[in-house]
Amino acid sequence: MADGTANLNADDYIQPHNIEAEQALLGALLVNNEVYDRVSAIISDSHFYDPVHGRIYDIAAQKIQKNTLASPVTLKAFLENDEGLKELGGPAYLARLAGSAISLFAARDYAQLIYDLAIRRQLIEIGREISAKAASVEVDSEPAAQIVEAEQALYQLGEKGQAERGFQSFLRSVSDAVAIANQAYQHGGGLSGISTGLKDLDNRLGGLHPSDLLILAGRPSMGKTALVTNIAFNVAKAHKRGIKTDGSEGTIDGGVVGFFSLEMSSDQLATRILSEASRVPSENLRRGNLTEEEFRRFVEAAKELERCPLYIDDTPALPINAVHARARRLKRQHGLDLLIVDYLQLLRPASAKDSRVNEVSEITQGLKAIAKELDIPVIALSQLSRQVENREDKRPQLSDLRESGSIEQDADSVMFVFREEYYREREKPGDDNVEAMMKWQDDMSRLHGKAEVIIGKQRHGPIGTVELSFEGQFTKFGNLAKPHQVSGDW
Incomplete structure (x- = not known):
């Protein structure tokens, strides 16, 4: 016809x-x-x-x-x-x-x-x-x-x-792999995904890769929400559109970020990001206790954030199929290059299951399906079990993940946020024990302002530990300058 x-x-x-x-x-x-x-x-x-x-x-x-x-x-x-x-x-x-x-x-x-x-x-x-x-x-x-x-x-x-992908030839898969390697080469090597804005973390992960599910876990007060909001802000702030290597128009740097905040309200999350961007303590923002200089920085940061493609959904207790539908809709309407879920234990399965393990399994499989269908990286925060607190070495490991079987199996990367300073601060000895007090002060001086991201699983590369700086008053993670590095490189 x-x-x-x-x-x-x-x-x-x-x-x-x-x-x-x-x-x-x-x-x-x-x-x-x-x-x-x-x-x-x-x-x-x-x-x-x-x-x-x-x-x-x-x-x-x-x-x-x-x-x-x-x-x-x-x-x-x-x-x-x-x-x-x-x-x-x-x-x-x-x-x-x-x-x-x-x-x-x-x-x-x-x-x-x-x-x-x-x-x-x-x-x-x-x-x-x-x-x-x-x-x-x-x-x-x-x-x-x-x-x-x-x-x-x-x-x-x-x-x-x-409508359906089905089988594709190996040649096409090879062509896709070559395109990814070429993208990393064009970036000067080492980075084929979206940059987190944290240099050492990028070097270890190679950036945030499309179709990957990354789990970021930690005990309360370790700063996992702070770290993921830092990454969200860095990615959104760097967003640029242009002509991609395949000739189509789209994101060439940074990305559009969707953030499902099931624990914190959108204004609380915005306050955290504004605190980081303006370098004004978050408690001062909440109280309105600002100096003229701090208020000026706050206004400038707010103007910059208005231009950032960062979309927040703070609907509580969302089912995983609703997350899928809303993410799909966001990509159609505004684009979507990175999705963040804080945190996965607060999501609900699409239908009731006979056990919590099966519920979490459906949720993690659903998050992985979102990553693959939308061809974007998905970062999901996760809680850790209390057994971490019972060990002398508080560094988390894969077995500490709640319902760890499905989370560990479905994730492409599993990372843990750990701040030893938090634990050492609570072990302060009495003033009468001079020797113990001196050792404690030395330890606190060594650990102050430092955090670790422990990569416990990674399909694309080696596991290991990445050291970052942490400024608690601004809830800000940053690159940790090493003695051999010139300050101008950071």
Whole structure:
């Protein structure tokens, strides 16, 4: 069908398509391989209505990506035994395609037409599936779950141009891996993800990687919320849009941040971030006890924050499917490059479970699914069990995670915030014990203003400890200058 319309009166839809447009675009590609650079950001082989055309485009794309010629002659060897091509006349069909080529300048318009018709076909398919599932009344198929599935399918179609991903060739996976390595190389090495704004943490993690679930855990008062708000502010503050390496427009530095604050209200969280940005103690902000200089810094920090793409949702006790839906909506409306959840034990499962372990398992699997579907890093804060307090060495470890099985299994990285100063401060000896007091003072001097991020698990690199500075009055973590480093580097 040439005009792409559908017979809506018939039960069996005529799928929207335009064979002539597909033939003309493929002909132009085989005559002039530069066409690929103009259309590759718009269409893929899955958007062609005729599966033979899709296979021709895929093989041509592979050859062009390897900097080799894609022409009717070079493609002939790869398609001689293709049964679908034989029905169209065999390798001679490739020559006929070249004969129907369009101009280089019209290629993008033809590619857009092919893409739009493919989207229409997928919309029809999604509509059929929604209708069929809604008509099938089953005990394990709740309407609320069907709505979430429909929204997910429509999101993927709108965002990525395909409702279902399915299998993809190893070549495409290799190309993605090369693109990630190239991005790290362009950053001067060591960083392929979003920068946290903390140099040593970036060096150890390689930045925050898309599709990763990172767990940040710690006992109360260790500063895990402070650290994650610091990261959120650093990422949002550095946000820049531009043309990415694949030619599309999007985030090239920093990112848009979504923050689910289930424990603190949005104004409390904003106060923390303002305290860090203005370097005014948070208790002074709450009391309004500010000097003229502090108030000036506070106003300047507030103006800077107004421009930061940081979105806060402080709805309590959200179910994991609601988090998924809201994150998906935020990405569609404003973009989303990093999602933060404070903290995962305050989330609820989509439906009641027979045990808390199974509930937490559904939540962590849901967070990982968000990271993969939206192709963003997700940082989730987690509590630690009290058994940490019973040990002489208070440094946390993986077994200290509450419901650690599912959290440890689903996470790509697990990090712990630890401040030994907090514990040593509570071990102050009596004034009559001079020797113990001197040792305590030495320890406090050595530990003052220092914190550790202990990486207990990391799929992309080694585990270990990263030392950071910590200014409690501003709830601010920062880079810790080492003796061998020049102050100008920080």
